[in-house]
Amino acid sequence: MQLTIEKLVYGGDGLARLPADEQGRNKAVFLPFVLEGETVEASLLEQKRGFARARAENILQASPLRIAAKCPYFGECGGCHYQHTAYAHQLEIKATILKENLRRIAKIELDTDLIVHPSPEWNYRNRARLQVRTEPQFALGYYKFNSHEVLPVEQCPISSPLINRVLAAVWLLGRAGRIGPGIQEIEFFANADDSELLLQLHVADIRRQAAIQVGEEMRSVLPEAAGISILRKSPGHGSESEQIVALGAGSFAYKTQRASYRVSHGSFFQVNRHLVDELVETVTEGQSGDVALDLYAGAGLFSTVVSRTFAQVIAVESSPTARTDLAHNSPSNVRAVPKTTEQFLEGVADKLRPNFVVVDPPRSGLGETVVRRLAGLGAGRMVYVSCDPATLSRDLAGLLGAGYRIQQAHVVDLFPQTYHVESVFHLVR
Secondary structure, X not given: OEEEOOEEOOOOEEEEEOOOOOOOOOOEEEEEOOOOOOEEEEEEEEEOOOEEEEEEEEEEEOOOOEOOOOOOOEOXXXXXXXXXXXXXXXXXXXXXXXXXXXXXXXXXXXXXXXXXXXXXXXXXXXEEEEEXXXXXXXXXXXXXXXXXXXXXXXXXXOEOHHHHHHHHHHHHHHHOOOOOOOEEEEEEEEOOOOOOEEEEEEEOOOOHHHHHHHHHHHHHHOOOEEEEEEEEEOOOOOOOEEEEEEEEOOEEEEEOOOOEEEEXXXXXXXXXXXOHHHHHHHHHOOOOEEEEEEEXXXXXXXXXXXXXXXXXXXXXXXXXXXXXXXXXXXXXXXXXXXXXXXXXXXXXXXXXXXXXXXXXXXXXXXXXXXXXXXXXXXXXXXXXXXXXXXXXXXXXXHHHHOOOEEEEEEEEOOOOOOOOOOEEEEEEO
16 A cells, blocks of 8 residues: 655654545554655555554655665664664654654643754664574574564674674674573673673573583683673563673773763663763753752762762662662762662652752653652752653653643753654753
8 A cells, every 4th residue: 555654753653544444534554664754655564443553665755854774784673763864854853753742642832942962873872782593503683673583683883883893703603603502692781981891691591501601702702891790580580580600890880071880780871872971961960959869860870970069869779780889889978778769759758858859760751659759749850861752741741730840851862763762851840
């Protein structure tokens, strides 16, 4: 069928309309790797009650903004979504999608400028997690788009130069038969100046001695590997893993212009190696006072800097690994709290009166209970760091209904070539 793309939506897809059905309804259909205004010849892949999914087989009328993708795997690999248009246009797409989500979900029309912080568009990622297959032959790669089939990948233009050099070295090991069965995934995490990295190997049922042998093989050809951690899924614990081997260092120092952070195997840290300082500055610049809260604090990215202008900072983090790093990175006026944000707020709602609150929740956002308890704290200033426009919009609706207003709005583009939208909203009341 022939379809015309009306607009792009969050998730990387373009939205078109199917021909009217018997009731006169034009069902929405979603297609990846297209651009607004294009006419495509498409194959229908899936029909649901309220929408359909399709694939563009031919571009009949291309957008003037369409370009050739840099990566040979683009379109097959599930990692990138926008390589078929120039970076300046990608930023426009993300700003438009963010505003549309605010308008549709929260009924918010921004009355302040949306400030966009661009990134170098290639080699920006400091972390990559790839799948390993040893049968029928060795392969290292990402999942194919909308699939759990592994696409062999020998280079990744959005990953750092060091990660790409290490990918090449691991391919050589694999082709030489020096990576045996049982290795399922390898995660690479490079430091700030791209000089060393930590590796995590996720394995299936493998003997400890065999795991050690694989780790030693990798260390022999990867002088940049500061440490290698080998993890096996814990039986009966869902997705939880246990470390069975640790070789070399368990952490390294991630040094930015503003601070040095200890980051361990398995700790969350921002993946864009170029924009860490700019993100921290966007969140913390000009903030000072007596008490600040850093909720979903991770390894202390924000609280470490906020502590310099506040008498006391309370940093809340539930992950044991990240919390250990948080405690290490925190100066004496930062109190690291080992709780979920929900647990913490439930216990302090009637007692704590912070001047300033930073929230950096996961993709699921804050949720109604946390929004209500945050509003009850009475903080005059709050910064919401979001990686999902839909849950951000839902939560902002609740916070604005509780008396906050938007003072600043930013897009900090931590994920060029992908649909992901990282935003920072400054709220005051």
